[in-house]
Amino acid sequence: MRNTGERIVQNALMLVAFSALASLLLIAVFIFKEGLPFLLRTGLRDFLLSSDWRPQEGHFGIYPMIVSSLWVTFGAMLVGAPLGIACAIFLNEFVPKSVMRVTKPTIELLAGIPSVVYGFIGVIVVAPLIRSHLGGPGLSVLCAAVILGIMILPTVISISVDAIGSVPNSYREGALALGATRWQSVHMVVLKAARSGIVAGVILGMGRAIGETMAVIMVAGNSVKIPHSALDSVRTLTANIALEMGYATGQHRQALFATGIVLFVFIMILNSLAMAAMKKSVK
Amino acid sequence: MTAAVDIAELDLFYGAFHALKRVNLAIEPRKITALIGPSGCGKSTLLRVLNRMNDLIPGCRIAGTVRLEGRDIYAPNVDVCALRKKVGMVFQRPNPFPLSIRDNVTFGLRVAGLSDSQALDAMAEKSLKAAWLWEQVRDKLDSLATALPLDQQQRLCVARLLAVEPEVILMDEPCSALDPISTAKIEELMLALCEHYTIVIVTHNMQQAARISDSSAYMLLGEMVEFGETPQVFENPKDKRTEDYITGRFG
Numbered sequence: 375m376r377n378t379g380e381r382i383v384q385n386a387l388m389l390v391a392f393s394a395l396a397s398l399l400l401i402a403v404f405i406f407k408e409g410l411p412f413l414l415r416t417g418l419r420d421f422l423l424s425s426d427w428r429p430q431e432g433h434f435g436i437y438p439m440i441v442s443s444l445w446v447t448f449g450a451m452l453v454g455a456p457l458g459i460a461c462a463i464f465l466n467e468f469v470p471k472s473v474m475r476v477t478k479p480t481i482e483l484l485a486g487i488p489s490v491v492y493g494f495i496g497v498i499v500v501a502p503l504i505r506s507h508l509g510g511p512g513l514s515v516l517c518a519a520v521i522l523g524i525m526i527l528p529t530v531i532s533i534s535v536d537a538i539g540s541v542p543n544s545y546r547e548g549a550l551a552l553g554a555t556r557w558q559s560v561h562m563v564v565l566k567a568a569r570s571g572i573v574a575g576v577i578l579g580m581g582r583a584i585g586e587t588m589a590v591i592m593v594a595g596n597s598v599k600i601p602h603s604a605l606d607s608v609r610t611l612t613a614n615i616a617l618e619m620g621y622a623t624g625q626h627r628q629a630l631f632a633t634g635i636v637l638f639v640f641i642m643i644l645n646s647l648a649m650a651a652m653k654k655s656v657k
Numbered sequence: 658m659t660a661a662v663d664i665a666e667l668d669l670f671y672g673a674f675h676a677l678k679r680v681n682l683a684i685e686p687r688k689i690t691a692l693i694g695p696s697g698c699g700k701s702t703l704l705r706v707l708n709r710m711n712d713l714i715p716g717c718r719i720a721g722t723v724r725l726e727g728r729d730i731y732a733p734n735v736d737v738c739a740l741r742k743k744v745g746m747v748f749q750r751p752n753p754f755p756l757s758i759r760d761n762v763t764f765g766l767r768v769a770g771l772s773d774s775q776a777l778d779a780m781a782e783k784s785l786k787a788a789w790l791w792e793q794v795r796d797k798l799d800s801l802a803t804a805l806p807l808d809q810q811q812r813l814c815v816a817r818l819l820a821v822e823p824e825v826i827l828m829d830e831p832c833s834a835l836d837p838i839s840t841a842k843i844e845e846l847m848l849a850l851c852e853h854y855t856i857v858i859v860t861h862n863m864q865q866a867a868r869i870s871d872s873s874a875y876m877l878l879g880e881m882v883e884f885g886e887t888p889q890v891f892e893n894p895k896d897k898r899t900e901d902y903i904t905g906r907f908g
Contacts, residue, residue, distance in 0.1 A: 548814070562754075
């Protein structure tokens, strides 16, 4: 009797676990099924490297969106990575553990704020600031980079904090005992030991930034063009899909799925890089 | 001869815990002094008083004086970093940094601001030779130090100290992670080093203390029970508690 119960629970759990995995797999299959024929027909080259995006006339070149996505992501890293790493160092090395116990969960709470709220703040606060102080339309690469840079902070900080926290204390003691100052022991030993974990955190943050959609649509301006400065309005890959999916049909719809494939590949590459870095740090 | 390190009426507290009680100790220069006693008796704490590593522990307070060559190392204007260069420390578990062997040995010098790579290399060679490690690592100075065998890691930690030219070397159970052959090598190295350096070693190993030290201090529950020349302490202890410990009736 008890055995039967055990078995039912076990199988039920397995079913649930596999359904999660299966839905992931199905999503991937679906995207590829819808987008791949289009990709093959148009040719990778024309799709990725042409700047001509006029769906009504049958021109599908996503080069401007790729460039914009990379710009925005790179900008977000410039904002988020130094801030996040500095914050992780500070929390680990320069404040009492009790402060860390309060601060870290608070920062992780940032991850729970809906992205539309970040976008809202971008539109209301950051964009006008940029418009009045630096010129341009305000909704721009810079605005998106600042907002995304803040959005990825929880990811970068919590993974970096864990990486730095797992550096054995004996390294710090050894450095201090050789006459190093606190900061010398941190940047000459601790950061080197935690390097791969920190890199993993930054890469995962990058994955979040490149995949973020709502906030970017709200603050990046969305014009399809290759940006010439950080103050230009741009449209990212994610924004392109979200903005046009509602009314796209036929080839246009397939082109958006193909855009999804490109995004999928980008994020897969970033995640495997992060995993490789993490593995290295465990060793 | 004047003492290299002179500890007078030292009390140390971790919060409310009285870890060292009115400790007096005069450590002679260019000798090996062993601190022995059961676990938790305060010998490692006492060792860490000498390079102020206890400063890192929140809630640690001391009273009394500790003089290094006549100067109070707990005076308010003391540069702790400079002190730690003069009083180096080898830890219980070898703790080379996850850097190259070269960067490990030159760490203390680079921390002090030296950046001339030729001078650094020369000092690295000299220190590795002094720690009897040069022959083993001369061809792989750029490989990772943490990949070395444990006893070589520990000698690297010694070399790393020697590079900053300390006066006193503190060793906190330096052989407890090593096998007997490696232990013998470290002991031999210590005997060679004490020609130039004052060495203070904490050890759990009675035979080790008897073999290598010139003087021994027996501590119990934070008190300095007995301090004297090693043969006297081991063969003819004055205090009953020392005798019990050494003969194995306690501890």
